[in-house]
Amino acid sequence: xxxxxxxxxxxxPAFANAQTPDYVGSEQCSDCHQAETEAWATSHHALAWTxxxxxxxxxxxDGTRFEHDGMSVAFTREAEDYIARVTExxxxxxxxxxxxxxxxxxxxxxxxxxKPGRLQSFDVxxxxxxxxxxxxxxxxxxxxxxxxxxxxxxxxWNARCAECHATGYEKNYDPETRSYxxxxxxxxxxxxxxxxxxxxxxxxxxxxxxxxxxxxxxFLMRWGRGQTEAEIQQCAGCHSRREAHEGxxxxxxxxxxDAYNLAxxxxxxxxxxxxxxxxxxxxxxxxxxKMYARGVGCMNCHEPHSATxxxxxxxxxxxxxxxxxxxxxxxxxxxDYDTTAHHQHPEGxxxxxCKSCHMIERVYMGVDGRRDHSFRIPRPDxxxxxxxxxxxxxxxxxxxxxxxxxxxxxxxxxxxxxxGTVFAPAMAGQLESPExxxxxxxxxxxxxxxxxxxxxxxxxxxxxEIATATAPLLKESDPLIRANAAVxxxxxxxxxxxxxxEPLLSDPIRNVRISAAKEFLxxxxxxxxxxxxxxxxxxxxxWQNAISNRLDFxxxxxxxxxxxxxxxxxxxxxxxxxxVVTLDPQRxxxxxxxxxxxxxxxxxxxxxxxxxxxxxxxxxxxxxLQLSTQLxx
Numbered sequence: 365x366x367x368x369x370x371x372x373x374x375x376x377p378a379f380a381n382a383q384t385p386d387y388v389g390s391e392q393c394s395d396c397h398q399a400e401t402e403a404w405a406t407s408h409h410a411l412a413w414t415x416x417x418x419x420x421x422x423x424x425x426d427g428t429r430f431e432h433d434g435m436s437v438a439f440t441r442e443a444e445d446y447i448a449r450v451t452e453x454x455x456x457x458x459x460x461x462x463x464x465x466x467x468x469x470x471x472x473x474x475x476x477x478x479k480p481g482r483l484q485s486f487d488v489x490x491x492x493x494x495x496x497x498x499x500x501x502x503x504x505x506x507x508x509x510x511x512x513x514x515x516x517x518x519x520x521w522n523a524r525c526a527e528c529h530a531t532g533y534e535k536n537y538d539p540e541t542r543s544y545x546x547x548x549x550x551x552x553x554x555x556x557x558x559x560x561x562x563x564x565x566x567x568x569x570x571x572x573x574x575x576x577x578x579x580x581x582x583f584l585m586r587w588g589r590g591q592t593e594a595e596i597q598q599c600a601g602c603h604s605r606r607e608a609h610e611g612x613x614x615x616x617x618x619x620x621x622d623a624y625n626l627a628x629x630x631x632x633x634x635x636x637x638x639x640x641x642x643x644x645x646x647x648x649x650x651x652x653x654k655m656y657a658r659g660v661g662c663m664n665c666h667e668p669h670s671a672t673x674x675x676x677x678x679x680x681x682x683x684x685x686x687x688x689x690x691x692x693x694x695x696x697x698x699x700d701y702d703t704t705a706h707h708q709h710p711e712g713x714x715x716x717x718c719k720s721c722h723m724i725e726r727v728y729m730g731v732d733g734r735r736d737h738s739f740r741i742p743r744p745d746x747x748x749x750x751x752x753x754x755x756x757x758x759x760x761x762x763x764x765x766x767x768x769x770x771x772x773x774x775x776x777x778x779x780x781x782x783x784g785t786v787f788a789p790a791m792a793g794q795l796e797s798p799e800x801x802x803x804x805x806x807x808x809x810x811x812x813x814x815x816x817x818x819x820x821x822x823x824x825x826x827x828x829e830i831a832t833a834t835a836p837l838l839k840e841s842d843p844l845i846r847a848n849a850a851v852x853x854x855x856x857x858x859x860x861x862x863x864x865x866e867p868l869l870s871d872p873i874r875n876v877r878i879s880a881a882k883e884f885l886x887x888x889x890x891x892x893x894x895x896x897x898x899x900x901x902x903x904x905x906x907w908q909n910a911i912s913n914r915l916d917f918x919x920x921x922x923x924x925x926x927x928x929x930x931x932x933x934x935x936x937x938x939x940x941x942x943x944v945v946t947l948d949p950q951r952x953x954x955x956x957x958x959x960x961x962x963x964x965x966x967x968x969x970x971x972x973x974x975x976x977x978x979x980x981x982x983x984x985x986x987x988x989l990q991l992s993t994q995l996x997x
Contacts, residue, residue: 383564383575383576383577383578384561384584384615385560385561385562385563385564385565385578385582385583385584386561386563387531387532387549387556387561387562387563388549388556388561388562388563388566389549389550389554389556390404390410390531390550390554390555390556392562392566393555393562396569397555400555400669401555401669403667403669403670404555404669404670406670407669407670407671407672408467408468408469408671409552409553409557409671410552410553410554411467411468411552412466412467412528412529412552412553413464413465413466413526413529413530413551413552414464414465414551414552415464415465415551416444416445416446416462416463416464416465417444418465420465420468421446421462421465421472421474422468422472422490422492423439423472423474423490423497424439424490424495424497425439425440425441425446425447426439426440426441427439427440428497430488430497430498430499432488432499432502433453433499433502433505434452434453435450435451435452435453436450436451437449437450437451437488437497439497445461445462446461446462446474447459447460447461447462448460448462448474448476448486448488452507452508453507453508454507454508456508460476460477460478460486461476461477462474462475462476463475463476463477463483464483464551466485466525466529468492469492469493470491470492470493470731470732470733471489471490471491471492471729471730471731471732472489472490472492473485473486473489473490474486474489474490475521478515479543480543481522481543481544481545481546482520482522482543482544483520483521483522483526483544483546484514484515484519484520484521485514485519485520485521485525486514487499487500487501487506487513487514487519488500489729489730491730491731493731494731498730498731499730500729500730502730509949509950509981510950511918511947511948511949511950511951516948517916517917517918517947517948518948520916522535522537522544522546522916523535523537523914523916523917526546526548527602527608527611527612527613528553528601528602529551529552529553530548530549530550530551530552530553530557530613531548531549531550531551531552531553531554531555531556531557532548532549532550532556532557532561532613533546533547533548533549533611533612533613534546534547534548534611534613535611535612535913535916537915537916539915539916542916542947544916553602556616557616558585558587558598558616558668559583559585559587559616560583560584560585560615560616560617561584561615562582562583564578564582564583565581565582565583566582567582568581568582569581569582583616583617584615584616584617585598585616585617586617587668592659592660592661592663593661594617595661595662595663596647596650596656596661596662597619597620598616598617598620599647599662600620600626600646600647601614601618601620601623601624602645603645603646603647604620604624604626604627604644604645604646604647604648605626605627605633605642605643605644605645605647605648606624606625606626606627606647607624607625607627607910607914608623608624608910608913608914609622609623609624609625609874609875609878609906609909609910609913610623610909610910610913611913612913619873621843621844621847621873621874621875621876622873622874622875623874624875625847625875625878626647626648626813626844627644627648628648628813628816628817628820628844628848629648629652629787629813629814629817630791630817630820631791633648634648635748635749635750635784636748636784636785636787636788636791637740637743637746637748637750637782637783637784637787637788638652638738638740638783638784638787638814639724639736639738639740639750640724640726640734640736641726643728643734646734646737648813649736649737649738650737650738651811651812651813652738652740652811652813652814653737653738653739653740653811654739655739656811657811658693658695658696659692659693660684660693664684664692665680677717678702678716678717678718680718681701681702681718681719682701682702684696685699685701685702685718686698686699686700686701686702687699687700701718702716702718704716707721708768708772714756715756719735720752720756721741721742721752721753722739722740722741722742722752723735723736723737723739724736724750724751724752724755725755741778742765742769743778743779743782743784744762744763744765744766744769745762745766745769745770745779746782746784746785747762748784748785748788749762751765753765753768753769783804783810783814783818786800786801786804786818787817787818787821790821791821793824795821798822798825798830801818801821801822801825802818802822802830802833802834804818805818805819805822805834805837805845805849806833806834806836806837812840812842812844812845813844815837815840815842815845816842816844816845816847816848816849817848819834819837819845819848819849819851819852820848822834822852823851823852826852826854826855827855828855828856828857830852830855831852831853831854831855831856831860832856832860834849834852835849835853835856835864837849837852838850838853838864838865838867838868839867843871843873843875843876846868846871846873846876846879847873847875847876847878847879848879850865850868850876850879850880850882850883851879851882851883853865853883854883854886858887858888858891859891861883861887862887862891862892862896865880865883865884866896866899868880869881869884869896869899869900869902869903870899874906877902877903877906878903878906878907878910880903881900881903881904881906881907882907884900884903884904885904885927885930886930887900911923911924916947917947918943918944918947918948918951918954919944921940921941921943921944921947921954922940922941922944922951922953922954924936924940924943925937925940925941925944925954925957928940934961934964934965935965937957937961938958938961938962938964938965941954941957941958941961942958944958945958945978945981949981950981950982952982952985952987955974955978955981955982955985955987955988956978956985956987956988956991958974958978959971959974959975959978959988959991959995960991962974963995968995968997971991971995972995972997975988975991975992975995979992
């Protein structure tokens with residue numbers, strides 16, 4: 365199945381033509397752009413990934429030790445090398461030299477090359493503020509054979525992280541040898557990570573004209589007034605929770621939804637009202653905001669080269685939210701917000717800070733506080749268990765907080781119906797009727813990501829009526845809505861499915877085409893015209909290409925196994941599920957399928973052999989124990 369996926373998936377990138385410039389490295393930019401280079405050089409972007417010889421290590425390697433849950437680490441310095449001697453809870457000891465460094469503050473993480481070309485991110489990291497070692501996952505039991513152990517597939521730097529910490533990154537994974545030959549123009553987020561390859565710009569600066577498909581200065585990506593949406597999408601490529609369709613590092617200027625499938629407001633990632641729960645990296649939050657809807661972009665608040673805020677404290681907000689306002693945003697209500705009459709807290713207190721009420725903070729990676737970018741008004745009256753008021757006033761409840769807010773703002777228009785009250789029972793599997801979700805999905809006043817999430821949550825309620833009611837979503841301008849509405853057509857009759865979904869096969873956005881291709885998997889080819897079959901094949905090839913770029917992910921082979929089962933190819937399905945457990949032996953969803961496929965393909969003795977192997981890894985798994993009873997000779 366791996367070979368099939370690779371053979372079918374040679375998709376040419378959007379900009380891969382004779383005019384695509386070459387990467388030249390950030391050093392080439394400094395002579396002409398000194399101020400920008402100086403601002404960038406100490407930024408979190410420039411220091412996102414650095415070499416050891418750059419002197420960036422700040423942790424204590426002077427014979428320090430760290431112990432946690434039966435494992436221990438001794439950190440030492442030998443000449444120019446920084447060494448970690450790791451003794452696992454099973455008693456095995458390995459010694460690793462720090463290969464490279466991730467980040468600068470509030471924590472710093474270290475990468476080890478565990479096999480040639482394979483980089484793994486170590487779970488014991490350095491707190492740069494408290495000057496201490498700590499474990500990123502102190503509450504989890506992670507023995508060496510666990511997929512979530514630092515040596516496992518989910519902590520592999522090449523696959524999971526490098527694409528956003530490097531410039532011009534190419535993963536170069538070989539699925540046959542399960543090895544990497546990754547390379548990049550430079551480690552760290554350099555100039556060309558945002559502007560695009562710079563060789564044509566250098567030619568332009570030397571007096572040569574720019575190619576027709578490049579900007580007037582020779583770049584693929586255009587920055588400046590009037591490019592707000594493109595700029596947001598460029599930042600979002602890394603600042604979002606998403607699944608990459610290409611190699612994970614598309615050329616700058618590639619539309620976001622051509623390159624990625626954005627994670628929706630799903631359980632486990634977001635709270636039902638859309639506030640952050642897990643690490644979601646800003647974009648999905650920002651899409652919910654009124655600021656995004658009114659044309660605010662990343663550069664309105666963030667300096668592009670230093671990656672710092674443009675003002676300190678409430679000044680970042682009052683550059684627009686003030687009695688003077690901002691002429692760039694004429695719909696903004698002009699009012700003095702930085703007063704006790706508005707924030708109702710003592711001047712200078714934490715409660716007087718705009719971000720305290722409108723950008724709740726959550727701590728990830730132990731010490732890294734990140735703010736919700738949906739810029740919402742606190743709604744403790746919703747009773748959804750998540751609001752800014754009780755974040756700070758932890759001894760109080762939401763009824764208390766709601767009463768205070770109503771007393772402060774008795775005439776507020778903000779206490780209207782909220783989609784979170786529908787999403788909450790839907791996410792919990794307790795929604796009795798789909799009407800509320802349908803209403804949210806078709807409501808043009810809601811953010812696109814909210815409507816797309818409503819469509820996603822409608823999937824368990826699939827019916828011909830819902831397929832008809834949501835069919836107009838397939839023509840929405842937001843590609844996120846179109847992509848997530850396609851699956852709801854499964855319940856329509858066959859002719860309606862084809863009629864409604866066919867236009868999506870030639871949609872201008874790749875993520876929509878891929879979403880449509882998945883639905884055509886279940887449509888018999890004999891009911892399609894030759895043209896429809898050709899379009900479906902092209903979109904299917906794009907999906908397969910996306911899959912081929914993620915063959916080092918165990919979860920990818922779960923998808924391949926499902927595809928093989930759809931095509932009734934039990935041998936290919938067994939190969940796919942075998943690859944899942946090879947990459948992650950504790951992936952409990954794969955073993956029962958592998959046992960059953962072994963029985964189908966090779967008989968009960970083979971199934972029992974696979975079952976014994978599975979129980980060695982997961983001896984208490986209820987599904988495997990049930991299969992054990994069924995397969996008793």
